[in-house]
Amino acid sequence: GAGVSQSPSNKVTEKGKDVELRCDPISGHTALYWYRQSLGQGLEFLIYFQGNSAPDKSGLPSDRFSAERTGGSVSTLTIQRTQQEDSAVYLCASSFSGLAGGYEQYFGPGTRLTVT
Amino acid sequence: DAKTTQPPSMDCAEGRAANLPCNHSTISGNEYVYWYRQIHSQGPQYIIHGLKNNETNEMASLIITEDRKSSTLILPHATLRDTAVYYCIVKSSNDYKLSFGAGTTVTVRA
Numbered sequence: 001g002a003g004v005s006q007s008p009s010n011k012v013t014e015k016g017k018d019v020e021l022r023c024d025p026i027s028g029h030t031a032l033y034w035y036r037q038s039l040g041q042g043l044e045f046l047i048y049f050q051g052n053s054a055p056d057k058s059g060l061p062s063d064r065f066s067a068e069r070t071g072g073s074v075s076t077l078t079i080q081r082t083q084q085e086d087s088a089v090y091l092c093a094s095s096f097s098g099l100a101g102g103y104e105q106y107f108g109p110g111t112r113l114t115v116t
Numbered sequence: 117d118a119k120t121t122q123p124p125s126m127d128c129a130e131g132r133a134a135n136l137p138c139n140h141s142t143i144s145g146n147e148y149v150y151w152y153r154q155i156h157s158q159g160p161q162y163i164i165h166g167l168k169n170n171e172t173n174e175m176a177s178l179i180i181t182e183d184r185k186s187s188t189l190i191l192p193h194a195t196l197r198d199t200a201v202y203y204c205i206v207k208s209s210n211d212y213k214l215s216f217g218a219g220t221t222v223t224v225r226a
């Protein structure tokens with residue numbers, strides 16, 4: 001079946017502009033995650049949505065970052081007034097959290113954001 | 117605190133089995149062993165996970181020692197497309213935040 005999709009695949013923006021990144025999770029997955037990965041760095045957790053529960057926003061690096069998940073499916077990560085340090089690959093993942101044994105997360109291909 | 121220790125790199129011949137070790141000597145009773153990989157310029161890919169029994173799926177096998185202090189991921193017939201960084205992670209079932217260490221860079225050679 002279809003995997004996690006993200007758009008755009010690449011985004012180049014000028015410092016100070018706002019950007020929106022989109023994620024379409026796997027159908028039926030109730031949990032959705034956003035991470036980012038800077039060049040040569042590890043995975044940095046940003047935000048977690050689970051069903052209708054309040055999202056865990058503890059990983060968002062500043063109040064310029066926000067995310068929504070509409071209708072329990074598609075999610076949008078918004079970065080306002082982008083800075084050069086926001087340049088990274090933004091990864092979305094989803095999981096079927098009802099499975100015993102924890103959460104296998106399935107990742108999208110990522111959006112490569114470059115802030116000039 | 118690094119929960120897992122993996123060799124930084126390893127080579128493997130195409131068509132042969134690749135055995136990737138991981139040490140997790142401080143693993144807790146409720147923590148699972150997960151393996152992910154990341155092919156260059158792609159998102160991470162879930163491979164397999166287990167608690168204490170050996171596990172096998174279409175991608176790989178996971179062998180966990182009886183004391184659970186180490187494990188081995190086995191790719192039974194490595195192909196060039198298996199060249200990637202492989203990450204061994206230990207986490208409880210309720211811990212949804214993934215984080216990767218340095219992993220093992222596996223290079224499959226023809």
